[in-house]
Amino acid sequence: MQSVSAKRRAGRSSITQSEHSTNCSKPTDEVADRYDTALEKLRAELELKARGTTKWDNATRLNNGDNASVGRLLSRSHDGAQFMSMLVHDAEKDDVMAPDLISDPDLRRLMEDARNWREPAETPDLTDLGAPGTVITDTVAMLQNVRNMYAHLFRMRRTNLEAQRMMLQAFPEDLALPEAVKWRLGRRATVAETRSAIKAIKRQKAADDEGLVAEALQMMSTDLWAELVTESFNASFAKGKLSDAQRFGLLKILYKKGDVRLLTNYRPLAITSIIYKIQATIIQARWTKVLPSVIAECQHGFVYGRRQFENVMKIRDVGAYADMVADERAKGSCPEKSPLLHGSDLVEIDLGLYICDRDKAFDRVCHLWLVRALCRLCGCACDWRPTLQAYLDDDPVITPTGYAPLPDAVRWIVVLLHDHRRKAVINGNKTDAWSLLCSVFQGCPIAPILYAVACEFEGRLQIADHRVTGLRPPRPCDLLTECLADIIAARFPWI
Numbered sequence: 001m002q003s004v005s006a007k008r009r010a011g012r013s014s015i016t017q018s019e020h021s022t023n024c025s026k027p028t029d030e031v032a033d034r035y036d037t038a039l040e041k042l043r044a045e046l047e048l049k050a051r052g053t054t055k056w057d058n059a060t061r062l063n064n065g066d067n068a069s070v071g072r073l074l075s076r077s078h079d080g081a082q083f084m085s086m087l088v089h090d091a092e093k094d095d096v097m098a099p100d101l102i103s104d105p106d107l108r109r110l111m112e113d114a115r116n117w118r119e120p121a122e123t124p125d126l127t128d129l130g131a132p133g134t135v136i137t138d139t140v141a142m143l144q145n146v147r148n149m150y151a152h153l154f155r156m157r158r159t160n161l162e163a164q165r166m167m168l169q170a171f172p173e174d175l176a177l178p179e180a181v182k183w184r185l186g187r188r189a190t191v192a193e194t195r196s197a198i199k200a201i202k203r204q205k206a207a208d209d210e211g212l213v214a215e216a217l218q219m220m221s222t223d224l225w226a227e228l229v230t231e232s233f234n235a236s237f238a239k240g241k242l243s244d245a246q247r248f249g250l251l252k253i254l255y256k257k258g259d260v261r262l263l264t265n266y267r268p269l270a271i272t273s274i275i276y277k278i279q280a281t282i283i284q285a286r287w288t289k290v291l292p293s294v295i296a297e298c299q300h301g302f303v304y305g306r307r308q309f310e311n312v313m314k315i316r317d318v319g320a321y322a323d324m325v326a327d328e329r330a331k332g333s334c335p336e337k338s339p340l341l342h343g344s345d346l347v348e349i350d351l352g353l354y355i356c357d358r359d360k361a362f363d364r365v366c367h368l369w370l371v372r373a374l375c376r377l378c379g380c381a382c383d384w385r386p387t388l389q390a391y392l393d394d395d396p397v398i399t400p401t402g403y404a405p406l407p408d409a410v411r412w413i414v415v416l417l418h419d420h421r422r423k424a425v426i427n428g429n430k431t432d433a434w435s436l437l438c439s440v441f442q443g444c445p446i447a448p449i450l451y452a453v454a455c456e457f458e459g460r461l462q463i464a465d466h467r468v469t470g471l472r473p474p475r476p477c478d479l480l481t482e483c484l485a486d487i488i489a490a491r492f493p494w495i
Helices: 004-016 028-050 054-062 067-072 105-112 139-153 161-169 179-186 191-200 214-219 222-239 274-288 309-330 367-377 388-393 408-417 447-464
Strands: 248-255 266-272 351-357 397-399 402-404 420-426 434-436 481-484 487-493
Touching (some): 105 161, 214 274, 367 388, 367 408
Parallel strands (some): 248 420
Antiparallel strands (some): 397 402
8 A cells, every 4th residue: 555655745746846946945855755754743643642532433433444544534524415315417507697688788799799708628527317307316326416516517617708808997007006015915935924824724624635634733843834835835836736635625515405405505615735725825815905905995795904794784874764765755745854864865766776696606706717807906918818727838918018927926826726626525425526617615715805806897897887876875985886795786776
């Protein structure tokens, strides 16, 4: 049986054996040996502390009594959801809105023009399990059904380049990040940043596929781990993606509501590598205090220094004033003469409230769009490319003298998102792996920030639309558009 050390070194080869790893101060073989030594020491200490406890007994039972690798199973019981039967998922359904459902004639023409569309460069390999809605009870078929659903959900979708152009133009050029800020966002990782990230990752969470938990890194040899993770992360920046182990995750699906046989009634949560979470936390810490300068004030979800309840209070203000107008009218009096409503525009018109709550909002974020959006925040125009790898191989950024590579601040994000693989766990079994071709997945520290960036341009386009008019009640605040994460609300005159 291949040793744990050999497996770990093989999984790490893609980031340590790179001819471009000029930022690593030590030879890659030495880094690998130190990594293996630290990992073996950590597992030995975990086993020593667990011996004689229920956790040790459970880990031994799960691994058929093989004590040599019990350390990888400590505090890790990836049993997943339990199914007696399941309904075949419709993996052929297109979840992109059909043009004939769009009421705006200009937008409908844009969506109907085939010249604006680009087809996905990759499509998932799905298994035919019969007609959607068919009941299946075979374990193998249920595993294939789960893989079909999530491979289809996390697929690439068709891209409308003209729609993307309109949204990118909605962001004012004078709000782009200055050069000094972009340099701080794009600089190489430091040991101090990694040490802070190790301390910041949340405790009492599930172990990753390697059996590691946050508490182990925080209590044992923090300085050594900080140095190793920093060297690994900087090597990944040069390579363009993380190691196989860092890009792998297990999907646990949790029941929400409705028919227990229907997969859409379950919420997917990704159990990702602890090392990946540390690396994502480094980049998340860099962007956290920068985003308020480029994200519109109306977005209160996931933005540092903004409180979500502010949007709730604004909507309550509108509702309260509308109720007061209705009460005055019911009395037969003129609302505009009321001392409480004097000077308010609300006495003259009726109001409409539009709320849009996205389905699978995080799961459908397009990586290719996210790269272009981040480049726009950095003050540069970026051509569309069909894959993330193409953004790294080509020079997609448009400059006055030609094309240039991605800004380092954006390259870090591509490194974190590039080429992830997932397996789901049901009935104690793992599905076959699939590629994560879209999504800012739940369980990733930087996912909320990236979602705020992805939806920012749509919100600005809505603000700039002269056909949507805002209202100003006596409180001095603009009530045109409000955003709370993936929920967008707009108030407008009811005509």
